[in-house]
Amino acid sequence: MEFVSSDLQRRLRGAPFYAMLVAATVITLVPIIWVFASALKSNKEIRENALALPQEWRFQNYVDAWFGASFDQYFFNSIFITVTSVAIVLFLSSLAAYSFAKMRFRGNQMIFFVFLIGMAFPLSAKLGPLLSLMYELNLANSRIGLILVYVAGSLPFAILMLRAFFQGFPQELEDSAALDGCSRFQFYLRILLPLSKPSLMALGIFVFMGTWNEFFQALLLINEDAKRTLPLGLNAFQDEYFTDFALSFAGINITAVPVIIVYIMFQRNLIEGITVGSVK
Amino acid sequence: MAQSLTGPGGRAASPRFRPDLMPYLFILPAVVIYLVFNLGPVLASFVLSFFKWDLLTPTAEFNGFKHYNFILNDERFWGALSHNFIFLGLAVVIPVSIGLLLAVFIYEIRRGRVFFRAALFLPAIFSGVVIAYVWKWIYHPFAGVLNPALELVGLGAFTQSWLGDHKIALYSTFIAYTWASFGYSMVIFLAGLQDIPTDIFDAARVDGANFRQKLFRVTIPCLYDVFTFVVTLRIFTAMGVFGVIYILTGGGPYYSSDVIDIYVFRMIGNFEMGWATAAATVNTMIVVCLSTGFIKWREWRSWSS
Numbered sequence: 001m002e003f004v005s006s007d008l009q010r011r012l013r014g015a016p017f018y019a020m021l022v023a024a025t026v027i028t029l030v031p032i033i034w035v036f037a038s039a040l041k042s043n044k045e046i047r048e049n050a051l052a053l054p055q056e057w058r059f060q061n062y063v064d065a066w067f068g069a070s071f072d073q074y075f076f077n078s079i080f081i082t083v084t085s086v087a088i089v090l091f092l093s094s095l096a097a098y099s100f101a102k103m104r105f106r107g108n109q110m111i112f113f114v115f116l117i118g119m120a121f122p123l124s125a126k127l128g129p130l131l132s133l134m135y136e137l138n139l140a141n142s143r144i145g146l147i148l149v150y151v152a153g154s155l156p157f158a159i160l161m162l163r164a165f166f167q168g169f170p171q172e173l174e175d176s177a178a179l180d181g182c183s184r185f186q187f188y189l190r191i192l193l194p195l196s197k198p199s200l201m202a203l204g205i206f207v208f209m210g211t212w213n214e215f216f217q218a219l220l221l222i223n224e225d226a227k228r229t230l231p232l233g234l235n236a237f238q239d240e241y242f243t244d245f246a247l248s249f250a251g252i253n254i255t256a257v258p259v260i261i262v263y264i265m266f267q268r269n270l271i272e273g274i275t276v277g278s279v280k
Numbered sequence: 281m282a283q284s285l286t287g288p289g290g291r292a293a294s295p296r297f298r299p300d301l302m303p304y305l306f307i308l309p310a311v312v313i314y315l316v317f318n319l320g321p322v323l324a325s326f327v328l329s330f331f332k333w334d335l336l337t338p339t340a341e342f343n344g345f346k347h348y349n350f351i352l353n354d355e356r357f358w359g360a361l362s363h364n365f366i367f368l369g370l371a372v373v374i375p376v377s378i379g380l381l382l383a384v385f386i387y388e389i390r391r392g393r394v395f396f397r398a399a400l401f402l403p404a405i406f407s408g409v410v411i412a413y414v415w416k417w418i419y420h421p422f423a424g425v426l427n428p429a430l431e432l433v434g435l436g437a438f439t440q441s442w443l444g445d446h447k448i449a450l451y452s453t454f455i456a457y458t459w460a461s462f463g464y465s466m467v468i469f470l471a472g473l474q475d476i477p478t479d480i481f482d483a484a485r486v487d488g489a490n491f492r493q494k495l496f497r498v499t500i501p502c503l504y505d506v507f508t509f510v511v512t513l514r515i516f517t518a519m520g521v522f523g524v525i526y527i528l529t530g531g532g533p534y535y536s537s538d539v540i541d542i543y544v545f546r547m548i549g550n551f552e553m554g555w556a557t558a559a560a561t562v563n564t565m566i567v568v569c570l571s572t573g574f575i576k577w578r579e580w581r582s583w584s585s
Contacts, residue, residue, distance in 0.1 A: 017385040018392075024382055025399045028459070031414050032402065034425060038417070050425045051432070092310040099306035106299075111307065118318050120571065122520040124544045125564040126321035128557045129328060131548060132336045133321060152317035155310050184302055213407030215523040216541070220548065231409035235527060238413070245423045248413065256410045263405045267398050270405070274464065275471035 035256075039249035046245045061250040065237075069247060071254050073226060074233030078258075081143055081229060082211045085150040089207050090200055092151070093158035098188050100159065101166035102174060112163070118156040123216055131220055141224050149217055154207045161276055165199045166192065198269075205266045206273030212259055230255040322564075329557035336553065347558035357559060359535055360543040361566075363450055364519050367457070367539065368570075371518040372511050375458045379465025379510070384499060386466075387473045397470060404463035408523025415456035416528055419443050443529050446536035453525045453537055460524070461517060465510045472506035473499070508578040512571050519567045 038046055039061055040054040065071045099105075100112050130149065131140065139145030169192070177187045193200070215231040222228055228236060234251050263270060324338075329348070332341040351357045386396050403411065418426050419442035427439040442452040476499075484498045500507070522541040525531065531538035531546075540563045547556035 014389050017388045021382070021385050021389070021392075021396045021400075024378075024385075025396060028400055028403060031418060031459070035414050035417070046423050049428075050420075050423050051428050092313065096307040096310040099303045103300075103303035103306070105303035108303070111311065114319065115310075115314060118314065118322075120568055121322050121564055122516065122541070122560075122567045123522070124520065124541045124560045125325055126318065126560075127325075127544060128548055128553050128560060129321040129324035129338075130317070132338065132553070133316075133324075135336055148313060148317050152313050155314045155318070159310065184306075188306075209405060213405075213409075215407060215409050216545075219526075220545070231407045231523075234409050234413065238527075245417070249417070252410055252413050256406055259405050259407075260402075263398075263402070271397070271401070271467050271471075275468050 032256075035249055035252055039246065039253050041246060041249075043244065043246045046249075058246070061246045062254070065247050065250040065254060069233075069237050069251065070225065071230070071233060071237075071251060074228050074230045075254065077143060077227060078212060078230040081147055081150070082208055085147050085154070085211045086204050086207050088147070088151045089154045089158050090204055093155055093203075094162050094193060094196070094200065095188065096155075097159045097162035097166055098192060101163045102169070102171075103184075112159070115156045115159050119160070127217070127220055130217075134221055140221055141227060143227055146218060146221055146229075149221065150211050150214065153217075154210065158203055158207065161203055161273075162196070162199060164276075165196060169195070198272075201266070202269045202273040202276065205262065205269045208262060209259060209270065325557045326561050326564075329554065329561045331554075333551075333553040335551045338553070343554065347554040348562070351555055351559045351562065354555075356535055356538065357540075357543060360531075360538040360540050361563075363537060364521070364539050364563075366450065367454060367521055368515065368518040370454055371457070371461070371514045374454075375462040376465050376507075376510055376514060378458070378462040380469050380500075380503075382462070382466045383469035383473055384495060386470055397467065401463035401467055403460045406460065408460075409527060411456055411460045412524045412527035415452075415459070415524075416443070419452060419528075444533060446533045449529050449533060450537040453528045456524050456528060457517075457521060461514075464513065468510050468513075469503060469506060472503045476502045504578075504582055508575060512575060515571050515574065516567065519563065519570070 037053055038050075040057045040059070041052075042058055045052065045055060066075075096115075100108060134140040134142075134145050134149075137145070139148065173191065174187055177191055178184075182190070213231065214229075215235070218229050218232050219235070222232060225233075225236065234255050237251055238248060328338045330343055330345070332339045332343045382396075382400055386393050386400075389396075406414075418424055421427070421441060421444070424442075426442065430436060430439050440448070443449050480498060480502065481494065484494050489497065520541055521539055522545070525537055525539055526542055526545070529537045531542040540559065544556050544560050544563070547553070547559060
């Protein structure tokens with residue numbers, strides 16, 4: 001009997017928290033739901049009543065944005081740039097982090113510190129010389145150039161995170177692999193990477209989100225329409241079709257939906273990637 | 281000879297005659313890309329802010345503090361900087377408090393923790409461009425939803441030109457920023473809460489502490505280091521805010537919501553690289569001083585108390 005009443009008490013105590021959380025969730029999600037609903041309305045409907053739900057679902061807006069406003073091209077650019085960047089970041093940062101975490105060499109601490117410094121600067125600190133450099137190297141207005149800039153931007157955090165993770169690996173593992181005639185690169189490829197899958201996932205999702213969403217550097221480095229990523233395309237589209245509300249809402253959703261899907265699939269990995277920095 | 285005797289397992293045991301190049305080979309590609317496309321331009325920005333530029337090309341002509349002299353006498357530079365500081369002052373209070381409270385609420389409930397965390401974090405996953413356009417349409421004078429919604433609930437007196445009024449444009453952009461950033465504080469606080477041993481909260485409950493006492497006497501002191509991290513993160517995002525404001529107002533009207541990163545971007549766009557690099561350098565020094573100063577102060581405070 002006592003057990004039951006304490007359970008009830010506990011539930012009652014939770015009620016105000018639930019009420020607050022539900023209210024906060026509604027306020028947070030309403031703008032997103034409204035954008036999704038508006039993308040299915042016609043321009044006339046939007047102008048006449050912004051609050052109303054769509055009278056009939058107009059998927060034509062998406063078709064128009066995709067084919068008519070080159071969102072297909074932006075989408076391809078975003079996928080290509082993001083996936084390539086994530087792959088390169090994971091490869092190079094795990095290689096370097098393995099070296100920093102497990103190998104003794106002159107300058108280990110110092111070079112690692114030089115990487116850490118990179119996280120202390122605001123983005124604008126490098127933009128001017130970066131733009132001249134990219135023109136100098138013929139990498140301005142280039143997807144490859146943007147990938148290199150994104151990789152360079154993600155490396156410090158990636159190396160910091162993986163180094164901490166690799167340091168937790170027992171030395172005996174590497175020693176016994178070495179006794180079996182395993183070279184250090186083989187150890188990295190065959191043992192270290194497979195054992196680090198959860199960390200690589202968390203890091204990969206985190207870098208994916210940041211790269212997919214990046215706007216400032218892309219805006220500076222890319223001018224050509226055919227090379228724009230989704231955030232750039234959305235921005236340019238807005239200038240061009242200033243009053244086409246319905247198309248604009250569809251464009252917002254095309255940019256947002258991929259991250260929502262990745263988020264739903266890998267929510268835990270992403271939040272792990274974000275909170276890992278706070279733990280140490 | 282010594283090498284073959286130690287064998288592959290005893291690498292570190294004896295001094296080597298041939299330096300081991302493997303560790304360097306492993307870090308080399310990362311170091312090169314990082315130096316060329318990240319740290320190099322940062323250092324170059326600092327050095328080249330003292331030189332004359334020919335459009336996009338730096339020249340060898342030393343220019344002294346001329347660029348600094350210009351930007352430090354430019355009222356738009358100070359205007360932009362002061363807006364960053366307003367943003368910072370609001371950002372360390374509002375999204376951080378909302379994030380803390382929601383984290384505590386989620387921590388207190390039993391069922392639905394994962395759902396609420398996921399739903400409340402959702403806006404934080406979007407690009408600044410998406411966030412800005414969502415709010416651009418919310419605020420829009422004709423197609424927008426905020427003014428009609430206010431009228432609907434009888435608050436018609438509050439309808440206004442959210443982005444067109446120079447007195448409130450900056451604060452309207454701050455609301456969009458808050459919507460997209462409290463989630464970060466929330467998930468970090470929640471992770472911190474889950475690291476605190478539960479018997480501390482049990483003890484507080486047994487002693488009859490109410491919600492407020494528990495929050496201020498137990499939770500917040502226990503999250504000291506997490507607070508340092510969350511606020512440091514806010515220093516970086518508030519001083520480096522760009523996309524949301526660039527799209528919502530472009531820094532306007534009449535520069536009333538201008539911030540440093542938009543100022544720097546505008547200077548680069550005008551091929552005024554000297555001014556852009558000087559402004560970026562001043563901003564960098566401010567951000568580095570603020571963040572390291574804040575972290576040192578927090579360390580000193582926890583150490584001395």
